Amino acid sequence: MSRPLTFGLRAIFAVPAVLAALSLFGLVAALIGDGVWDMMGWLGLLAPVAAIAWALIARKHR
Amino acid sequence: MKASVIRGWSWVHKWTSLVCTLFLLMLCLTGLPLVFSHELNEVLLHKPWTAANADGRKLDLDRVLDVALARKPGEVPAFMSFDEDRPVVNVTSRAPDAPAGQFSFQPIDQTSGDAAPLVAGHPLLEFLLQLHTDMFAGLPGMLFLGVMGLLFVIAVVSGVVLYAPFMRRLPFGTVRVGRTKRLRWLDYHNLLGVVTLAWVLVVGLTGVVNTLAVPIIAYWKDTQLGELAAAHASPAAMGERASLDAAVKRAQAELPGMQLQFVAFPGTDYSTDHHYAVFFHGDTPLTKHLITPALIDARTGELAAVKPMPWYVKTLSLSQPLHFGDYGGLPLKILWAILDLITIIVLGSGVYLWLSKRSSGEAKA
Known part of the structure; x- marks a missing residue:
């Protein structure tokens, strides 16, 4: 972990911002309609949960 | 970010979190079963039931009201609501001298006048709901939880600010599992916290709005119904009221295409002392959550006004589904529960990080 690299704000918040946007889209989509809209709502809110699963499986560092 | 700025945000994050964490843990724990209120009530209260005369004529609303009040002598009607999937009318009444918030609730079979079984409001869930809403402390308890919610929102925002220097x-998604236990939990705290950010902010802020329900409705009544309320000197007594059934039909004629949701009787928080307030909701998924009342003069049965709700009542109405998570089927509720559990881990790990920092600080000193 002795990389000299440091991330800028944009890089630090890129993924969290996308996940937040997907969550908000999901929260609103399920409110707007039924059927397909509800499904888009589930997918939107699944994004943060999936991101955690991915991080816990793929991104563990020693 | 300068070190002094980071220290400032750390201070904000630490103290807002410390004050609200215990209450937020309670809210997350009680909220978890409440997400599934509908399903749990169905299981806990399950009783096979069919209307007495499913194909017969329905009793008119005046008759239903008379039947209900005859079973609660001395009580006055407060609300009447209508089940969507069975011919049942729910009558809420109260004794004139009962303490605030104390009501009798009777589901009544509209085909016979017999009592129908409860399908919501199991005592266990009611207990959790009240703990979650006001901790059995009424309006002050609600407002207190609103303040805790605001502190939580500040804690979340300051946490996001601090995320940047930690992640430079x-x-x-990095979780350093091979180093110290504290570092591992710091990474979990940051990851779980930042990923659930949008959901937590929406549920937190809508929760805060919901704690303002009582003042919002009181302000609405004052400003929107004030003129109507001043129409008569004394409240419309039970004996001088016109037909409820005709009042509801009159209101329905004025708002065709909308669904009848509930009636607020004269003298309640949702009406004046002189009117039946007949509330309707729209029939699209979005307008289903928005209500519009038609006010019917309780003495004459004449239409007094249709009052579309102002923006702040609409905000309150939309804050309810967005807080409860009950608007997108069971999968949405399951996601709600998962995100709630994640929030519990963020809260718990936050306390752990604070405690472990303190003990390591003491060890150094």
């Missing part, structure tokens, strides 16, 4: 050298 770490790619998104």
